[in-house]
Amino acid sequence: MRLFLGLFCLFSLGYSFNFLVYSPLFAHSHSTFFGTICDFLTDAGHNVTFFTPTIVTKYRNISYTKSTKDVVHMDPSQKLKDFGDQLSSGDISRFWTEDSSATEIIPVIRVFQNMYNEQAEVMKNNLEILDDLKRRNFDVMIFEAYVFSAYPLMDYLDIKTFIPSLSVTHNVALSESIGEPAMPSVVSDGLLPHGEILSFWERIVNVLVVRSIDSILGYPVHRSFKPPFNVIDIRHIEPDASFVFINSNPFLDFPRPTLTKTVEIGGISVDVSKIKSEKLSKKWSQILNLREKTILVSFGSLLLSKDMPLENKKALVRAMREFEDVTFIWKYEDNDFERFSGGVENIEFAEWVPQRALLANPRLSAFLTHGGLGSINELSYLGIPAILCPLFADQMRNTKMLTRHNGSIGFSKYDLSNSKKIAEAFQKILYDDSYSENSKKLAEQLANQPIKPKDSMVKHAEFAARFGRLPSLDPYSRKMGFIEYFMIDVAFFCTIILAMMVFVIRKIVGNFHVKIKIE
Structure with a gap:
């Protein structure tokens, strides 16, 4: 009996992975989403650490996990606390009466970006906490995709395998980064009030907004917390993600083209x-x-x-x-x-x-x-x-x-x-x-959906922990240029060939008519 239990424990340990889930406390629904991911991985027998640096102080004493007990907090700087107070004090209350078009949302996104930049500074000034995390030897790190302070954290902890995740349905910038089709004719940005069918003007707005957000905001500049403090090229690293978890459900959301790398786990927090x-x-x-x-x-x-x-x-x-x-x-x-x-x-x-x-x-x-x-x-x-x-x-x-x-x-x-x-x-x-x-x-x-979001998330997370980065899932299409991707060169070539054929046929027909007249 003891031998059986010993073998069982060894078997369990062999398939137990170490996960770090990074989710700064700034919004209740976002923390709930990532807390649920923690608990499901813990329930599956894995070692999970929930790293939740405080931004909005009122969320500090809320427990977002049940079975996951290893929760690591980090106190905010005064500047970061001010960002949190700005969020919780209703600074965005103007949207009760104002339009939330992309031009209005961009300043809000910039505030969030500055907030995450300050979060990175707070972590840089609390390396003793990060050193304690580093000793856990994490196999995989899971984090909100647009919380870019995750990248210097991941660099410091020497975590190679990562799964960016979204507590929203999708993000066009992330889709384009990993090579997922995001044609503006059928896929609108999540911040735009468009539905499944886009009018002519909505398609124009969709193109302009996505390009504007990328050019105005882009990727923030983060440096490594380790000497010589090199710049971390997030745009280059992001496509190496093993998978991407998104809070979308195919039976609820609009249909759109996706990659095998994109794992839809919408509704995972609803038991x-x-x-x-x-x-x-x-x-x-x-x-x-x-x-x-x-x-x-x-x-x-x-x-x-x-x-x-x-x-x-x-x-x-x-x-x-x-x-x-x-x-x-x-x-x-x-x-x-x-x-x-x-x-x-x-x-x-x-x-x-x-x-x-x-x-x-x-x-x-x-x-x-x-x-x-x-x-x-x-x-x-x-x-x-x-x-x-x-x-x-x-x-x-x-x-x-x-x-x-x-x-x-x-x-x-x-x-x-x-x-x-x-x-x-x-x-x-x-x-x-x-x-x-x-x-x-x-x-x-x-x-009654065929594959439960919970099961899909756990299996993909375990697969990433076991096999690391998965270059076989990286589509070549993301490396194509504009002309190659949209086959403009092929269209141009076909047009030239067609024009030449028409020219030759017209010449032949013309010569034939001339010959008939002469005869």
Whole structure:
């Protein structure tokens, strides 16, 4: 028996790998996504370290992992803390009323880039923590693809195998980097509000925006933390990734061409059976029992309800007042709601709500949300009809992605001041049974997809740990020039040949006619 146990342990150790998951704490949904990756790898028997340097201090004491116990923190510098305060204080609240076009988003991206640059400086000044990490001899490093401070960290820790990952659906710059087809005629950037079918002008905007973002922002310059502090060529290193994990699901997202290297793990953080097994507290259960129907209202953790224009708040309240048999649970981050709610009895305000548990409860009728990808995945897997009111960034695209399944309604943020339109949306989502039926149909498809996102992620991560970088998955197409890739030289050659053939045929026919006339 002891011999058997010993052999079993040796076998297990032989197939146990060391993973480092790097995810600075700046947004709740992003940390949740990477925390889930940690736990699934830990549950598969691997040694996982979750490295979570603090940026937004309010997330420091939140546990984003359950089975993964090796969580390493790093305190921020004052400058980095200021970036975090800027994020959490509603500095981007202007997007409640302003357009979130690419020209408006670029300055926001630049702020994030500067924030990650400062994160690299913080790590450089805390090498004792990195030295402790280095002793763990990691096989693979997993990190958010656009958090470029990961590259000097990976260089210092001497990690050769890496998997850049996205907590969003896709990134055109990353696709082009690894050689994935990203034709602007069919694949729009995730920050653009385009759907599956692009008009002529949308295709023009798509080309200009992608090129502009790359030329204006590009890749940041990071130097090694080790002497002689050479510049790290991220653009050259990035394509060597073994795989790329993206938070996209083929049964939910728009179809698009991908590579074998691209692994879709969308919905990995939604464990339906586990969520449904969670019990609501007595307080929330009583709220769900107050009326026949209940709608949850939440706009996420970046753009907060408390920063919404007062007129929009009043319009929402006026619309809610019309539905006396419906309870509205509104995630509202302040206690000033009395000044616009006027004591309306069917609204329950709360600074925090157990969103997942509420969405999993059959007594919840619908969800009014901002269309963040985390919420999109949750309501899709749980079969909840929704009103999607996108505010900025990828939320516009997410909204079009989900509404095409006919289980949700898109709603413009510029109509939030119109109580009549809000009431019409409530009426439709509550009393048109087709939305509920289509939502449940989508949830059933996701529950029965042939390959589960969790299994796919774990198997690909293990494969990368075992075999390292995989040059066989690196397409030659990414090294082609513009003329070669789009076969312009072939088209030109064919055109010349065709022109020559036409010329020769015309000459022959002309000579034939002349001969006939002479005869």
